[in-house]
Amino acid sequence: MTSHGTRFRRVLITGASSGLGAALARECAGPGVALHLSGRDEARLAAVADACRGRGAEVAARVLDVRDADAMADWIAGAGALDLAIANAGVSAGTGDAWEPPEQSRRLFEINVTGVLNTALPAITAMAAQPAGPDGVRGRVAVIASIAAFVAAPGAPAYCATKSAVQRWAEAMDATERHRGVRLHAVCPGYVRTPMTARNAFPMPFLMDAEDAARRTLAGIAAGRVRVVYPWPLYAAARVVGALPPAWRAALFARLPAKAAD
Numbered sequence: 001m002t003s004h005g006t007r008f009r010r011v012l013i014t015g016a017s018s019g020l021g022a023a024l025a026r027e028c029a030g031p032g033v034a035l036h037l038s039g040r041d042e043a044r045l046a047a048v049a050d051a052c053r054g055r056g057a058e059v060a061a062r063v064l065d066v067r068d069a070d071a072m073a074d075w076i077a078g079a080g081a082l083d084l085a086i087a088n089a090g091v092s093a094g095t096g097d098a099w100e101p102p103e104q105s106r107r108l109f110e111i112n113v114t115g116v117l118n119t120a121l122p123a124i125t126a127m128a129a130q131p132a133g134p135d136g137v138r139g140r141v142a143v144i145a146s147i148a149a150f151v152a153a154p155g156a157p158a159y160c161a162t163k164s165a166v167q168r169w170a171e172a173m174d175a176t177e178r179h180r181g182v183r184l185h186a187v188c189p190g191y192v193r194t195p196m197t198a199r200n201a202f203p204m205p206f207l208m209d210a211e212d213a214a215r216r217t218l219a220g221i222a223a224g225r226v227r228v229v230y231p232w233p234l235y236a237a238a239r240v241v242g243a244l245p246p247a248w249r250a251a252l253f254a255r256l257p258a259k260a261a262d
């Protein structure tokens, strides 16, 4: 339990059964905190829920696929008032040593983009009807994008595109939704040690623990930052590489191993 996590007392998190989502749940957990957690793997989700209960939180866990829009809307509508909803569930894959399979491209967009909308849109609607807190905020929606949002990496076309889509969407939405008291945050982590990155065979500079990433995420949201991006050296490098002409970028990435395909 930390000072950052305990700022949010009613929190909903997708993809809470693993990695960053599980760390976010543990970091938020504490006495007086109500957590609504979802994931696909029932046993791993139950273990995270138990760990959060062990820290004093009330936990409701639900096995859900973020692609099921109706089930997501029902779950979020039934959660009651929320201070924070985190659209964290996501999948990652790349081209390996060939090209990106069409089915993989579609699946990444369905989970990382449509799945995020299936979480964020019902949460925004519900929050807009909640009373505002002393700071004028009715609720916050955080979208877990990535520093990959800033680079069109040839080794991970769909992943970079999906993360760019949700980062831009959240930042643009924040500019309008804040007028009715709902804030959006685009969270853009660098490399985090989770099952998602465990299979990466390439160097991952500034790789951080999931707990560290969770603390930085919650601190950035609590500080009201629209773009919560870390660590800054990787962000700076991504902005430089992202600004290169596409042919230069392709030549640079041709020297590096790509993320494995699914």
Ligand SMILES: NC(=O)c1ccc[n+]([C@@H]2O[C@H](COP(=O)([O-])OP(=O)(O)OC[C@H]3O[C@@H](n4cnc5c(N)ncnc54)[C@H](OP(=O)(O)O)[C@@H]3O)[C@@H](O)[C@H]2O)c1
Pocket: 014, 015, 016, 017, 018, 019, 020, 021, 038, 039, 040, 041, 042, 044, 064, 065, 066, 067, 088, 089, 090, 091, 092, 111, 115, 144, 145, 146, 147, 188, 189, 190, 191, 192, 193, 194, 195, 196, 197
């Ligand atoms: N690891 C990194 O370096 C890194 C960096 C930047 C951004 N991110 C982003 O952070 C988020 C969490 O990633 P992670 O590293 O923690 O990966 P992870 O350990 O593989 O966890 C991914 C989570 O997403 C859930 N999920 C995947 N597909 C789903 C679906 N269709 N419906 C519902 N839940 C689904 C998984 O549920 P089950 O396991 O129960 O199937 C799991 O809880 C992702 O959005 C990822 O893109 C990660």
